[in-house]
Amino acid sequence: MAKQQFQAESKRLLDMMINSIYTHREIFLRELISNASDAIDKRHFKSLTDASLVPEEGFEIHLSADEDARTLTISDNGIGMTKEELEHNLGTIAQSGSLAFKQENQTDDTDIIGQFGVGFYASFMVASHVKVVSKACGSEQAYIWESDGADGYTIEPGEKDSYGTDIILTIKPDPEGEDEDTYSEFLQTYRLAGLVRKYSDYIRYPIKMQMPHSQEKPKPEDAPEDYKPEYETVYTEDTLNSMIPLWKKAKKDITQDEYDEFYRSKFMDYMKPLRTIHFHNEGLTASYDALLYIPSQPPFDYYSKDFSKGLSLYTSGVMIMEKCADLLPDYFGFVRGLVDSSDLSLNISREMLQHDRQLKAIAISLEKKIRSELLKMQKDEREEYIKFWNAFGYSIKAGAYANYGADKEKLRDLMMFYSAKNEKLITLKEYREAMPEDQEEIYYAAGSSTDALSKLPQAEMVRKHDYDILYLTADIDEFIISQLESQDDKKFRSITAGDLNLSSEEEKKEAEEKSTANRAMFDAMKEALDGKVKDVRVSSRLVSDPVCLTSEGNLSIEMERVLNNVPNNGNHFSAEKILEINASHPIFEKLIRLYTSDPDKLKTYAKLLYDQAMLIAGMPVEDPAAFTQAMCDLMAE
Numbered sequence: 001m002a003k004q005q006f007q008a009e010s011k012r013l014l015d016m017m018i019n020s021i022y023t024h025r026e027i028f029l030r031e032l033i034s035n036a037s038d039a040i041d042k043r044h045f046k047s048l049t050d051a052s053l054v055p056e057e058g059f060e061i062h063l064s065a066d067e068d069a070r071t072l073t074i075s076d077n078g079i080g081m082t083k084e085e086l087e088h089n090l091g092t093i094a095q096s097g098s099l100a101f102k103q104e105n106q107t108d109d110t111d112i113i114g115q116f117g118v119g120f121y122a123s124f125m126v127a128s129h130v131k132v133v134s135k136a137c138g139s140e141q142a143y144i145w146e147s148d149g150a151d152g153y154t155i156e157p158g159e160k161d162s163y164g165t166d167i168i169l170t171i172k173p174d175p176e177g178e179d180e181d182t183y184s185e186f187l188q189t190y191r192l193a194g195l196v197r198k199y200s201d202y203i204r205y206p207i208k209m210q211m212p213h214s215q216e217k218p219k220p221e222d223a224p225e226d227y228k229p230e231y232e233t234v235y236t237e238d239t240l241n242s243m244i245p246l247w248k249k250a251k252k253d254i255t256q257d258e259y260d261e262f263y264r265s266k267f268m269d270y271m272k273p274l275r276t277i278h279f280h281n282e283g284l285t286a287s288y289d290a291l292l293y294i295p296s297q298p299p300f301d302y303y304s305k306d307f308s309k310g311l312s313l314y315t316s317g318v319m320i321m322e323k324c325a326d327l328l329p330d331y332f333g334f335v336r337g338l339v340d341s342s343d344l345s346l347n348i349s350r351e352m353l354q355h356d357r358q359l360k361a362i363a364i365s366l367e368k369k370i371r372s373e374l375l376k377m378q379k380d381e382r383e384e385y386i387k388f389w390n391a392f393g394y395s396i397k398a399g400a401y402a403n404y405g406a407d408k409e410k411l412r413d414l415m416m417f418y419s420a421k422n423e424k425l426i427t428l429k430e431y432r433e434a435m436p437e438d439q440e441e442i443y444y445a446a447g448s449s450t451d452a453l454s455k456l457p458q459a460e461m462v463r464k465h466d467y468d469i470l471y472l473t474a475d476i477d478e479f480i481i482s483q484l485e486s487q488d489d490k491k492f493r494s495i496t497a498g499d500l501n502l503s504s505e506e507e508k509k510e511a512e513e514k515s516t517a518n519r520a521m522f523d524a525m526k527e528a529l530d531g532k533v534k535d536v537r538v539s540s541r542l543v544s545d546p547v548c549l550t551s552e553g554n555l556s557i558e559m560e561r562v563l564n565n566v567p568n569n570g571n572h573f574s575a576e577k578i579l580e581i582n583a584s585h586p587i588f589e590k591l592i593r594l595y596t597s598d599p600d601k602l603k604t605y606a607k608l609l610y611d612q613a614m615l616i617a618g619m620p621v622e623d624p625a626a627f628t629q630a631m632c633d634l635m636a637e
């Protein structure tokens with residue numbers, strides 16, 4: 001048969017595949033074994049309705065290596081491939097028959113691994129020639145697919161006794177002159193057995209291979225007195241994988257490396273997980289094993305609507321749902337892993353599962369466990385927890401804010417905010433516990449960065465009292481804080497809103513008197529600001545800075561900025577702003593003088609002071625050109 005060309009894109013892909021997708025060429029074996037396991041899963045699935053498809057010998061995968069011929073064969077008694085399937089699945093890279101099978105059969109009732117349609121081609125990283133002999137279940141005829149790599153493949157009729165597939169790799173010759181990085185290792189039984197244990201230990205079907213063992217020869221009857229035992233190599237067919245899924249093994253028998261490797265291969269993450277949570281739960285409605293991971297970073301689409309959360313759901317080691325969303329609340333949507341419960345019926349349909357009482361009970365206990373593990377991490381491994389918080393804190397905060405704060409109490413203790421005093425993230429409880437006796441409220445300031453917030457004029461008075469301030473730098477923070485209202489009886493209070501009650505009665509009285517005495521001047525300034533502020537007055541909170549903006553009412557200046565920045569938002573939000581002037585700053589005397597001598601200039605001063613206060617508050621100046629012009633005019637005087 002004439003050689004067929006891979007599709008043009010496939011050629012390029014194949015080249016990429018061989019040279020760049022995988023860093024370790026040894027993973028070709030994992031890919032081929034996964035394919036074999038998928039193929040058996042498919043036959044297994046079909047055999048549920050057609051008993052004739054159950055193989056007499058049982059489902060199994062076989063490996064055999066021939067060092068002389070330099071061939072490695074991976075055989076399975078799975079579903080096999082027809083001529084068309086060989087053409088379609090192996091002639092087009094990125095064509096996954098396994099994905100199609102799942103879609104056609106509308107089933108998740110299998111543990112099928114393949115989905116991308118690229119794994120098979122990893123063979124070419126180690127093989128110069130690949131031969132696939134396959135006989136599809138129910139077919140009379142077997143077919144042979146052969147290829148040397150990028151220049152194409154052939155398909156011819158062939159001979160095969162039983163259903164299934166043999167993949168025969170001709171292992172590349174070792175490069176001359178190099179003693180490392182050889183290919184021959186992939187012909188050595190111990191190396192192959194090691195790879196199976198490393199990558200494919202949890203494959204549910206036995207992976208068998210003839211393994212050499214050294215055995216003492218029987219002692220001859222006429223053995224001399226000084227007879228020394230002799231040994232010979234015998235071969236036995238061994239099962240290489242433990243088959244017990246990783247999560248079914250005892251925790252003490254699993255190393256962190258094994259957990260990590262399982263995570264990486266199952267969830268396609270090249271980073272190690274931040275935390276592994278493996279536990280068994282005995283429940284009233286359902287008992288289960290769970291193996292959960294907290295990734296070290298969010299997947300690229302985590303904060304988009306394309307992301308779908310969920311845990312794999314197994315019943316007795318068989319996956320019945322790849323991503324069961326109901327097992328995780330949205331705010332813990334970053335958790336990856338699986339749950340295995342033999343209490344769920346195998347025949348249960350997906351629709352039924354979604355409303356299942358057992359499933360709900362599992363979800364509730366999973367949530368509790370995740371929360372308590374996170375709190376444990378927060379307490380005992382703060383550094384790790386900060387990593388977690390930086391990666392997924394937004395998810396927790398959004399969860400606390402969603403649904404009018406329905407879940408906020410569950411999430412409160414997990415939250416962290418930046419403490420000005422400690423110069424690091426702390427919990428609300430920690431803030432509360434460290435509060436001095438005389439501190440009435442929990443202070444916070446919201447803005448774009450901790451640096452900008454530390455320079456807020458309003459912060460000086462709070463710091464003078466030696467009170468801590470939480471710097472809220474994420475857009476959502478202030479909304480959450482207002483939803484949380486208080487922490488252990490102490491209310492949250494923005495340092496830029498309302499009266500902080502931090503000045504003495506005397507100071508307050510003095511400020512009020514000065515405001516009243518200069519009412520006419522302040523009204524003139526307010527008028528010059530044309531509705532931008534609700535009032536101009538003498539400040540009782542400023543220490544050395546000349547001006548600041550504060551707000552009254554529920555909307556803060558920072559909230560105004562956040563809300564107005566929401567795209568396609570038809571409304572314009574406006575906080576009730578107060579321009580506060582420091583009466584002990586020389587500018588105050590100047591304003592008084594201008595009020596009588598040059599009322600027009602007072603207007604310019606009012607606008608400039610307002611713009612400056614806006615800038616300090618991290619807000620844009622409305623008319624930068626006018627602002628600059630007024631500044632320059634003043635400078636030129």
Ligand SMILES: Nc1ncnc2c1ncn2[C@@H]1O[C@H](COP(=O)(O)OP(=O)(O)OP(=O)(O)O)[C@@H](O)[C@H]1O
Nearest residue numbers: 035039089096097098114115116117118119120165
């Ligand atoms: N041993 C096999 N028996 C039956 N079909 C197979 C076998 N190996 C591969 N196939 C078919 O070839 C397809 C392509 O395999 P390939 O390994 O390239 O991709 P995949 O397994 O679908 O996805 P992934 O890239 O995620 O592993 C599979 O989906 C499957 O339909």
